[in-house]
Amino acid sequence: MKTKESNSFMGKPIIRINVVIKLMGCTCNLECDYCSYVAKKNSSKDGCQKMSYETLEATIKEFINAQNSEKITFSWQCKEPDILGIDFFKKIIELQKKYTPGYSVCENLLQMNGTLIDEKWCKFLKENNFRVEIGIDGPSLLHNKYHKDNEGKGTFDEIIKAIELLKKYKVQFNSRTCINCDTTKYPLEVYRFLRDRISADSIELIPIVEVKKLKNIFPLFWKEKDFIYYDSEESDPNNKNSILNHWSVKSEEYGDFLIAIFDEWYKEDLGKIFVPIFESAIRQWMGGDSSLCSLSLTCGKTISIEYNGDVHCCDQCINPEYKLGNIKVDSLINMVLSEKQHRFKNSKCAMLSKYCNECKWLRACNGGCLKNRILKIKDSDLGINYLCKGLKKYFEHIDPYISDIVEKMGREVDIINPNWKG
Ligand code: SF4
Numbered sequence: 038m039k040t041k042e043s044n045s046f047m048g049k050p051i052i053r054i055n056v057v058i059k060l061m062g063c064t065c066n067l068e069c070d071y072c073s074y075v076a077k078k079n080s081s082k083d084g085c086q087k088m089s090y091e092t093l094e095a096t097i098k099e100f101i102n103a104q105n106s107e108k109i110t111f112s113w114q115c116k117e118p119d120i121l122g123i124d125f126f127k128k129i130i131e132l133q134k135k136y137t138p139g140y141s142v143c144e145n146l147l148q149m150n151g152t153l154i155d156e157k158w159c160k161f162l163k164e165n166n167f168r169v170e171i172g173i174d175g176p177s178l179l180h181n182k183y184h185k186d187n188e189g190k191g192t193f194d195e196i197i198k199a200i201e202l203l204k205k206y207k208v209q210f211n212s213r214t215c216i217n218c219d220t221t222k223y224p225l226e227v228y229r230f231l232r233d234r235i236s237a238d239s240i241e242l243i244p245i246v247e248v249k250k251l252k253n254i255f256p257l258f259w260k261e262k263d264f265i266y267y268d269s270e271e272s273d274p275n276n277k278n279s280i281l282n283h284w285s286v287k288s289e290e291y292g293d294f295l296i297a298i299f300d301e302w303y304k305e306d307l308g309k310i311f312v313p314i315f316e317s318a319i320r321q322w323m324g325g326d327s328s329l330c331s332l333s334l335t336c337g338k339t340i341s342i343e344y345n346g347d348v349h350c351c352d353q354c355i356n357p358e359y360k361l362g363n364i365k366v367d368s369l370i371n372m373v374l375s376e377k378q379h380r381f382k383n384s385k386c387a388m389l390s391k392y393c394n395e396c397k398w399l400r401a402c403n404g405g406c407l408k409n410r411i412l413k414i415k416d417s418d419l420g421i422n423y424l425c426k427g428l429k430k431y432f433e434h435i436d437p438y439i440s441d442i443v444e445k446m447g448r449e450v451d452i453i454n455p456n457w458k459g
Pocket residue numbers: 065066067068069071072073074075116150
């Protein structure tokens with residue numbers, strides 16, 4: 038049961054800020070197919086860099102000073118921590134101790150590929166109470182197809198080895214699974230693998246939607262002609278004329294994939310296995326906002342800090358148009374509260390197509406992520422979510438079940454796993 042939270046801490050209003058801090062530029066030990074960094078590597082002049090100690094200190098100091106909260110959560114994205122070295126992470130702990138007031142505690146969430154994790158790392162992560170998020174796309178055949186090292190060898194075995202070690206050291210970890218054109222064919226195999234073989238504390242499912250051309254231009258800046266018609270051959274990743282990379286998930290298959298997993302979860306794992314997209318539906322059906330940014334009412338709940346200190350409106354929006362400033366010279370709280378960020382937050386709702394505004398599932402979908410709004414119904418109605426068809430099918434299917442859960446739960450409990458704060 039969730040107790041009602043107070044709005045103040047130490048006599049002042051609670052301020053919590055969500056950021057993802059990217060410790061490296063394009064540097065990575067792997068070469069996965071659907072990696073935005075690999076694409077960036079070719080276009081970036083100053084890529085392949087690591088965060089300096091100077092930027093790290095400015096980031097930690099600013100992030101802590103901007104908040105007033107009992108818990109301060111750092112979310113680090115680092116590809117593979119061993120590239121930075123363990124001393125870098127010891128420095129993180131040292132700086133957090135230096136700048137955290139005695140009445141607050143820091144917690145750390147680390148996103149990584151896990152291929153270089155060994156006993157020394159697990160010991161460090163456990164001792165310093167890090168939570169870890171590891172990307173794994175399911176059983177070996179599915180995972181290895183798109184996740185390879187720089188010699189073209191699949192990375193599944195290394196990741197499993199890392200997961201076993203994390204378990205041995207009792208490091209809390211979540212899995213992050215990309216849903217591509219292949220994974221959708223094996224929903225239950227993927228789900229059972231993550232639930233039974235991996236036993237992750239939380240199972241995150243991320244649809245891959247990757248546009249070939251215009252990749253570095255955000256759809257909000259596309260010209261009318263660049264948007265593709267709903268159900269056209271250009272919107273089908275299997276078609277040679279498609280503007281999407283062939284590994285992108287097919288919209289309707291994404292819906293079927295979620296439905297198959299939902300049915301198993303509902304029958305066997307409700308209240309036991311934490312799947313953020315299902316938890317999000319429960320929240321929304323109870324009248325709250327989604328915990329997933331793609332389905333929530335506004336954008337920009339989590340801003341992003343790049344390795345060089347540049348701060349952007351969100352993790353996906355790193356075009357210059359979305360830059361808010363730099364952590365070394367600008368105040369984080371001023372950037373978060375800036376007019377630019379305010380406009381960005383509202384753009385999700387303000388840029389809704391007529392088609393979405395009339396949709397029965399608008400409250401559950403909110404038009405989807407701005408990055409995926411690449412479809413049009415007609416030339417005058419642009420920016421419809423590529424995943425629309427699949428999501429409609431999924432919402433339609435889960436509606437009676439989620440309504441039933443909500444009725445049984447009442448309004449006092451709003452999350453299934455209170456330990457997960459993703
Ligand atoms: S591990 Fe992550 S950053 Fe590295 S290549 Fe794969 S997707 Fe890209």
